[in-house]
Amino acid sequence: KQEVTQIPAALSVPEGENLVLNCSFTDSAIYNLQWFRQDPGKGLTSLLLIQSSQREQTSGRLNASLDKSSGRSTLYIAASQPGDSATYLCAVKGSGTYKYIFGTGTRLKVLA
Amino acid sequence: DAGVIQSPRHEVTEMGQEVTLRCKPISGHDYLFWYRQTMMRGLELLIYFNNNVPIDDSGMPEDRFSAKMPNASFSTLKIQPSEPRDSAVYFCASSRTGREYAEAFFGQGTRLTVV
Numbered sequence A: 001k002q003e004v005t006q007i008p009a010a011l012s013v014p015e016g017e018n019l020v021l022n023c024s025f026t027d028s029a030i031y032n033l034q035w036f037r038q039d040p041g042k043g044l045t046s047l048l049l050i051q052s053s054q055r056e057q058t059s060g061r062l063n064a065s066l067d068k069s070s071g072r073s074t075l076y077i078a079a080s081q082p083g084d085s086a087t088y089l090c091a092v093k094g095s096g097t098y099k100y101i102f103g104t105g106t107r108l109k110v111l112a
Numbered sequence B: 001d002a003g004v005i006q007s008p009r010h011e012v013t014e015m016g017q018e019v020t021l022r023c024k025p026i027s028g029h030d031y032l033f034w035y036r037q038t039m040m041r042g043l044e045l046l047i048y049f050n051n052n053v054p055i056d057d058s059g060m061p062e063d064r065f066s067a068k069m070p071n072a073s074f075s076t077l078k079i080q081p082s083e084p085r086d087s088a089v090y091f092c093a094s095s096r097t098g099r100e101y102a103e104a105f106f107g108q109g110t111r112l113t114v115v
Helices: none
Strands: A004-007 A010-014 A019-025 A030-038 A044-051 A056-059 A062-067 A072-077 A086-094 A100-102 A106-111 B005-007 B010-013 B019-024 B031-038 B042-050 B053-056 B065-071 B074-079 B088-095 B110-114
Touching: A004 A086, A010 A019, A019 A030, A019 A086, A019 A106, A030 A062, A030 A072, A044 A056, A044 A062, A044 A072, A072 A086, A100 B042, B005 B088, B010 B019, B019 B088, B019 B110, B031 B074, B042 B065, B042 B074, B053 B065, B074 B088
Parallel strands: A010 A106, B010 B110
Antiparallel strands: A004 A019, A019 A072, A030 A044, A030 A086, A056 A062, A062 A072, A086 A100, A086 A106, B005 B019, B019 B074, B031 B042, B031 B088, B042 B053, B065 B074, B088 B110
């Protein structure tokens, strides 16, 4: 059974700092991994999707990497801003099942 | 495209009442997922459909929960009778067929409160 864990559970950083969020999963048989952002009381916004055959994806100040063999992904946020404050969730799509299994999330606060 | 549309956005009901949540997936998407989010358990997959057919309902908590997808553009999640422990945010998501590159898109969710 796939289990997805995110560390840390919460993070508070000053504005301008570069930061890394971690996601680990137990079953490496995945199709892709997707990073989402969730603002309080809102839905999930897709940030980046990494296919199982890829090692990283970039969008603006965001860079996500994937090491399928070790069951890890990281989301790197450069030059953090107060507007980046949100909960960040990773989800893995299992091969053969098409299920998206979510991690526990990292609650990020960027201080002005 | 308007994205995944869920209704209602908020629902407050009394224990024992029937609750129906609705979802319209993105046109052309053939996978539809229902999730429940709580503080204690995070996001849990309840059920998902492919081409309107339920594929895996192992996450449905009990017989009080049922889901249908009568056509490609509409799905419902019904709770009957509702209980206070069902209070949560329920999300619907859809994606297109495709293994590696298929991205999941989520609706805004329905916040259910059972009193």
